[in-house]
Amino acid sequence: MSGAASRASLAEAVERLEAVLSTADLTTLGEELFGITRLLDREPSLRRALSDPSRDGEEKAQLIRILLEGKISEPALELAADVVRQRWSRPRELADAFERLAVIAEAARAESEGRIDDLEDEIFRFGRVIDREPQLRNALTSPRPPAEQKRELVGALLEGKVTPSTSRLISEVVTDSRGRSLERALEEYGRLVAQRRDRLVALVRTPTDLSEDQRTRLVAALSAAYGHDVYLNIEVDPGVLGGISVQIGDELIDGTVARRLDDVRRRITSG
Known part of the structure; x- marks a missing residue:
């Protein structure tokens, strides 16, 4: 081109x-x-x-x-x-x-x-x-x-x-x-x-769609971290409750409120 x-x-x-x-x-x-x-x-x-x-x-x-x-x-x-x-x-x-x-x-x-x-x-x-x-x-x-x-x-x-x-x-x-x-x-x-073949696909779950600027920054951060071009598949899920989760292959990077609430519940029930 x-x-x-x-x-x-x-x-x-x-x-x-x-x-x-x-x-x-x-x-x-x-x-x-x-x-x-x-x-x-x-x-x-x-x-x-x-x-x-x-x-x-x-x-x-x-x-x-x-x-x-x-x-x-x-x-x-x-x-x-x-x-x-x-x-x-x-x-x-x-x-x-x-x-x-x-x-x-x-x-x-x-x-x-x-x-x-x-x-x-x-x-x-x-x-x-x-x-x-x-x-x-x-x-x-x-x-x-x-x-x-x-x-x-x-x-x-x-x-x-x-x-x-x-x-x-x-x-x-x-x-x-x-x-x-x-x-x-x-x-x-x-x-x-x-x-x-060499690219990575990241499944991103978020409660609201990401802006173009947010997508660009996320792609840049993930590409730098993994040393490969990364493509985002965005899944909008209101149940996430805030934050985002990113899955690349078998690796899950979870920063959602729902995950933190689940962690708190597990601590309470296990105590």
Whole structure:
């Protein structure tokens, strides 16, 4: 992302995606987002209309809804509407954002299946195979075979040998590298998967929603403490009664009033 507006919008889009992951069908979300990427690549006038900074965000959201309603799932449609509401420095960067969201969605799918390490390793190993097999590389990068034929070739090569997410990501870069070399596209996808694998997710329970400033400070504190990027999943729970609790993996950092009251009750009953 070259423009400051696009970088900020991409960060917002990724955050919106994270909120969608808990309700979306992860077996289809990546493909739906890749489909939007292909649509925007294929239709430059649409790409310009949806990234035009002079147009109202709600107008752009309504346009994408009209185009895609009934064709993709509701979570994917709402995410797409949120993304086009943002400001993008260049029309191309809107399509780039959808591609990145698609890769992250596939990484999240592999993560949910406990196979994100496999996904990262399989993308890397496929890149090495391409390096060693020039005939295979030529078959996959030649402009002559149609995309469907290339997709069938990838399916024949990988079926039963890799995760479904690996197969989908490799099929995408083989059928539409979006102007990059096959090697570079695989490296970019591998990097995004690695970022997903290395991050930490913090479940935060709080009686009221946190402000943007509070979220920023909490992320900074947790990232510094754990030495990793931390993503917040916020759960608003009035029963917390004040303070917050933060759970990262098996570790619970509990500073809530409810926890302190429970501690007092235990002391009283045990006495």
